[in-house]
Amino acid sequence: MFQFLSMGWLYAAPLLIGGLVLLYFLKLKRREVGISSTYLWQNALNDLRVNSPFQRLRTNLLLILQLLALILLILALSRPVSPLGGLKGSDAVILIDVSASMSAKDAGGQTRFEKGKVEALKVVDDLSFGDRAVIVAFDDSAHVLTDMTESKSTLRRALEQLEPTDRGSVLGGAIQRVRGLLSNAERAPELYVISDGQVGSLESVTLDESVPLHYIRVGSSGENVGIVSFDVHLASGFGDETRVFVAVQNLGTEKRTVGVDFHLDGELAGSREVTLGPNGVSSVPFDAPLGDEARHARITLDHGDDPSVDVFPSDDEVVAILRPPKPFNVLLVSDGNLFLHSALSEDPRVAKTAEGAVPTIASASYKPELGGEFDVVVLDRVTPPEIGAGSYLCFGARPPFSGLTDLGQIENTEVIDQDETHPVTRFVNFSTLELPTARRLKPRPKDVIVVSSTFGPLVIDARDADRHALVIAFNLLELPLEGAWTFDPSFPIFLSNVIRYLAGSSAEVRKDLLLPTGDVAEVTYPKLAVKAKVQHEKAEKPTEIKIVQGDESLRVANLDRRGIYTVTFVDEAGQDLNQTRFAANIVSTAESTVLPAENLVLQGGKKVDASEEAIETNKDVWKYVAAAALLFLMLEWWVYNRRTYL
Amino acid sequence: MSRKILQGKVKGEKRSKKRGQSVEFADHRMYAPGDDLRFLDWSIYARLDQLMIKLFLEEEDLRVYLLVDSSKSMDYGRPNKMRYALKVAAALGYIGLVNMNRVGIGTFSTQLDRVFRPERGRRNLPKMIQFLEATEPEGRTDLGRACKRFAQEHRAKGVVILISDFLDRHGYQDAVRFFTARKMDVFCLQVLAPQELDPPLKGDLKLVDAEDGQETEITISEPLVERYKANLGALMGGLREFCHKRGARYMSASTAMPFDRLVLDQLRLHGLVR
Numbered sequence: 001m002f003q004f005l006s007m008g009w010l011y012a013a014p015l016l017i018g019g020l021v022l023l024y025f026l027k028l029k030r031r032e033v034g035i036s037s038t039y040l041w042q043n044a045l046n047d048l049r050v051n052s053p054f055q056r057l058r059t060n061l062l063l064i065l066q067l068l069a070l071i072l073l074i075l076a077l078s079r080p081v082s083p084l085g086g087l088k089g090s091d092a093v094i095l096i097d098v099s100a101s102m103s104a105k106d107a108g109g110q111t112r113f114e115k116g117k118v119e120a121l122k123v124v125d126d127l128s129f130g131d132r133a134v135i136v137a138f139d140d141s142a143h144v145l146t147d148m149t150e151s152k153s154t155l156r157r158a159l160e161q162l163e164p165t166d167r168g169s170v171l172g173g174a175i176q177r178v179r180g181l182l183s184n185a186e187r188a189p190e191l192y193v194i195s196d197g198q199v200g201s202l203e204s205v206t207l208d209e210s211v212p213l214h215y216i217r218v219g220s221s222g223e224n225v226g227i228v229s230f231d232v233h234l235a236s237g238f239g240d241e242t243r244v245f246v247a248v249q250n251l252g253t254e255k256r257t258v259g260v261d262f263h264l265d266g267e268l269a270g271s272r273e274v275t276l277g278p279n280g281v282s283s284v285p286f287d288a289p290l291g292d293e294a295r296h297a298r299i300t301l302d303h304g305d306d307p308s309v310d311v312f313p314s315d316d317e318v319v320a321i322l323r324p325p326k327p328f329n330v331l332l333v334s335d336g337n338l339f340l341h342s343a344l345s346e347d348p349r350v351a352k353t354a355e356g357a358v359p360t361i362a363s364a365s366y367k368p369e370l371g372g373e374f375d376v377v378v379l380d381r382v383t384p385p386e387i388g389a390g391s392y393l394c395f396g397a398r399p400p401f402s403g404l405t406d407l408g409q410i411e412n413t414e415v416i417d418q419d420e421t422h423p424v425t426r427f428v429n430f431s432t433l434e435l436p437t438a439r440r441l442k443p444r445p446k447d448v449i450v451v452s453s454t455f456g457p458l459v460i461d462a463r464d465a466d467r468h469a470l471v472i473a474f475n476l477l478e479l480p481l482e483g484a485w486t487f488d489p490s491f492p493i494f495l496s497n498v499i500r501y502l503a504g505s506s507a508e509v510r511k512d513l514l515l516p517t518g519d520v521a522e523v524t525y526p527k528l529a530v531k532a533k534v535q536h537e538k539a540e541k542p543t544e545i546k547i548v549q550g551d552e553s554l555r556v557a558n559l560d561r562r563g564i565y566t567v568t569f570v571d572e573a574g575q576d577l578n579q580t581r582f583a584a585n586i587v588s589t590a591e592s593t594v595l596p597a598e599n600l601v602l603q604g605g606k607k608v609d610a611s612e613e614a615i616e617t618n619k620d621v622w623k624y625v626a627a628a629a630l631l632f633l634m635l636e637w638w639v640y641n642r643r644t645y646l
Numbered sequence: 647m648s649r650k651i652l653q654g655k656v657k658g659e660k661r662s663k664k665r666g667q668s669v670e671f672a673d674h675r676m677y678a679p680g681d682d683l684r685f686l687d688w689s690i691y692a693r694l695d696q697l698m699i700k701l702f703l704e705e706e707d708l709r710v711y712l713l714v715d716s717s718k719s720m721d722y723g724r725p726n727k728m729r730y731a732l733k734v735a736a737a738l739g740y741i742g743l744v745n746m747n748r749v750g751i752g753t754f755s756t757q758l759d760r761v762f763r764p765e766r767g768r769r770n771l772p773k774m775i776q777f778l779e780a781t782e783p784e785g786r787t788d789l790g791r792a793c794k795r796f797a798q799e800h801r802a803k804g805v806v807i808l809i810s811d812f813l814d815r816h817g818y819q820d821a822v823r824f825f826t827a828r829k830m831d832v833f834c835l836q837v838l839a840p841q842e843l844d845p846p847l848k849g850d851l852k853l854v855d856a857e858d859g860q861e862t863e864i865t866i867s868e869p870l871v872e873r874y875k876a877n878l879g880a881l882m883g884g885l886r887e888f889c890h891k892r893g894a895r896y897m898s899a900s901t902a903m904p905f906d907r908l909v910l911d912q913l914r915l916h917g918l919v920r
Contacts, residue, residue: 029850030850030851030852030863031849031850031851031852032851032852032854033847033851033852033853033854034722034853034854034856035722035841035842035853035854035855035856036718036719036720036721036722036723036727036811036813036839036842036855036856036857037719037811037813037855037856037857038853038854038855038860038861038862039813039815039855040813040874040877040878040881041853041862041864041874042862043873043874043877044870044873044874044876044877045862045864045870047873047877048869048870048873
């Protein structure tokens with residue numbers, strides 16, 4: 001039995017047919033022509049009518065042919081279908097992949113996402129009367145866009161408004177999410193997955209045998225060279241030099257040569273060329289000189305004369321906001337130590353007072369809470385009864401850590417070993433250190449011995465809850481003046497290493513918030529802020545997020561697009577406070593692997609092969625009806641020219 | 647100008663069947679006492695030993711009646727039928743007057759509208775032309791009625807040249823009969839426009855009759871045009887045959903033919919003009 005997919009035309013049929021008949025009976029506007037006599041013309045008309053074999057009927061053949069053609073045209077527009085089976089009284093769950101790899105553009109000019117939308121629309125159009133469907137978009141999470149509905153217009157609208165993201169792809173989670181929709185025993189559910197197949201592992205995914213899974217594959221090529229890793233860190237030693245690293249991988253089957261360009265604040269700051277075989281990876285570094293202000297870094301891949309060979313341009317660019325490292329806030333607690341004072345003053349990354357000196361207090365003025373106000377507190381020959389949370393460098397004294405004991409003084413000890421892998425020993429030579437006296441410290445099992453002497457540890461890396469200390473077992477002022485280690489270049493280098501080590505992440509270039517798409521950014525906010533406006537560089541307007549006071553940081557989720565996000569904090573009065581920026585990038589081998597999968601492999605190795613287009617569930621017969629309408633129209637044209645009458 | 651020998655009052659150029667004194671021998675008859683012996687045919691007496699008297703033809707003037715259809719249906723075509731018919735009538739009238747024939751003209755539509763009394767001689771030419779020029783198309787066609795009236799008013803025999811399109815719903819038969827019954831020499835000249843012979847009409851039309859304003863809605867098609875032409879051909883053929891059966895002559899002319907060619911060539915061929 002035939003069904004009609006576009007009933008609207010059938011409802012309009014009485015109006016259209018009535019209109020045609022009405023037009024026909026309206027007086028045809030004829031041109032007046034004066035002639036000598038109508039006598040012979042009347043005779044001719046009468047003769048034609050008399051000679052017609054169907055004169056009794058006197059029905060206009062043209063009207064009948066036009067009505068037939070119109071009826072057939074209306075039927076053709078109503079999309080008659082002869083159901084083949086499949087979606088008959090069933091529920092279709094349409095999972096459409098909107099992850100980053102769907103932005104790949106194979107031959108033909110359309111992206112995979114656009115092709116996927118076309119296939120999804122076909123599934124919707126093929127729904128018969130009584131069938132239902134739901135649209136679920138998935139990347140690394142699932143988004144149910146409609147209810148399970150029979151309304152094709154609702155489904156089409158949801159598909160037309162859909163946009164791809166730059167996030168990864170996790171199909172397993174999406175199938176879990178829609179499992180409830182597939183369990184209606186009164187309907188015949190079917191699952192459609194429209195994707196390129198790069199959807200993560202499905203080993204844990206099981207499906208009821210009665211639920212058919214149709215994998216509609218979009219895309220054809222896997223030729224892609226992309227940036228799969230991006231990092232920024234400070235170069236070793238003093239100075240403001242920063243280094244940017246990208247890893248470039250060839251995920252295609254052909255050997256490729258690409259250019260890697262580094263831009264700083266829009267200007268080309270470096271360029272390299274790499275040649276990669278299939279699956280080859282190359283790490284490319286660039287120096288990034290920083291000043292006092294944040295700088296916009298961008299690294300792009302140049303595919304040369306034929307960029308269309310690379311089907312996935314989204315992973316050809318990474319961006320970051322590089323902020324110069326903030327100065328280290330160091331407090332020197334000492335009753336006088338020229339060596340420490342001088343060496344700390346020489347370190348350009350140590351903050352100075354307005355007078356240009358390192359903040360210094362006498363040991364008697366020390367308070368435990370000071371530990372939280374400074375990045376590092378240097379305790380020179382001081383063992384306070386308690387210290388607060390923070391980082392400490394203790395010279396010639398131990399911190400008040402339980403279990404870390406001072407066993408007394410030792411004499412004439414020398415260095416016998418140092419941990420070359422520890423950050424504080426980098427480029428430091430302790431061999432010239434002469435120690436007429438030193439403290440004999442007994443470390444705890446969890447403490448790390450950095451430098452050892454003949455009588456025990458000389459440098460200990462100790463942690464105690466929220467307190468971190470580097471303990472130096474000797475007093476700088478007791479070192480011999482001649483050839484003293486304090487005059488050796490190793491001493492300021494050692495001090496610099498310790499400051500940067502104890503200051504932790506703040507010692508690094510602030511590349512925090514260099515995130516992959518789909519991740520969650522945690523942004524510190526000012527105390528007066530009540531909300532934040534988050535806007536992607538290409539978005540038309542920002543999204544507002546309310547700040548819950550008491551939370552450690554503001555969590556910014558929905559990083560769907562790669563690029564720069566700007567966060568503006570707003571106070572109660574609606575005034576903008578300060579602003580910060582961060583970047584999100586596609587830096588994932590998984591998402592850069594864009595070769596469409598031949599099949600989906602579920603739990604137990606069950607394979608679902610791909611089909612190139614939506615399963616045909618109805619046989620379209622509108623073409624035959626339209627052809628018949630055309631035949632009647634041609635016959636009507638012929639009769640019009642002949643003007644025969646019934 | 648006339649095929650038949652017609653009786654006349656004045657001796658004119660045309661031969662008359664009246665045997666009178668002329669030089670043209672016509673026939674013999676038996677001698678009766680009292681006959682003029684000058685007309686005895688002695689050659690016959692020598693051969694047949696019978697006395698026969700020679701008879702001679704008497705010349706008399708010929709009456710030419712020109713009947714011109716001036717109904718509204720004649721005011722049609724390019725060239726216009728009315729103008730064409732008047733030119734032909736003027737040409738024939740001129741020939742008649744110049745040849746000392748009595749020429750009379752009548753214009754008609756539903757009835758006999760205007761009459762130019764038969765006149766003889768070249769001096770009547772301007773008056774005749776003036777009469778023809780003043781003719782305006784009006785009214786419907788009723789050939790029979792007009793011809794009947796003309797025949798009643800003009801009993802003298804002669805040549806009747808009927809110039810019309812003969813598109814008369816009442817038919818043409820009575821019109822011709824009125825003259826042939828009076829032994830008139832009838833010549834029917836059917837004048838038609840090229841647009842009537844091969845209509846250049848297309849599409850959906852409302853035809854309006856020039857005489858009675860009747861409207862006929864038609865959609866031009868090949869079968870319709872063919873049927874129209876067949877009907878026209880039947881009308882012309884029927885008129886030709888009708889005339890032939892009654893000793894009248896018929897000719898059709900398209901206004902596309904120059905009227906001088908019609909008069910000097912075609913009418914000469916048909917014996918209307920010598």
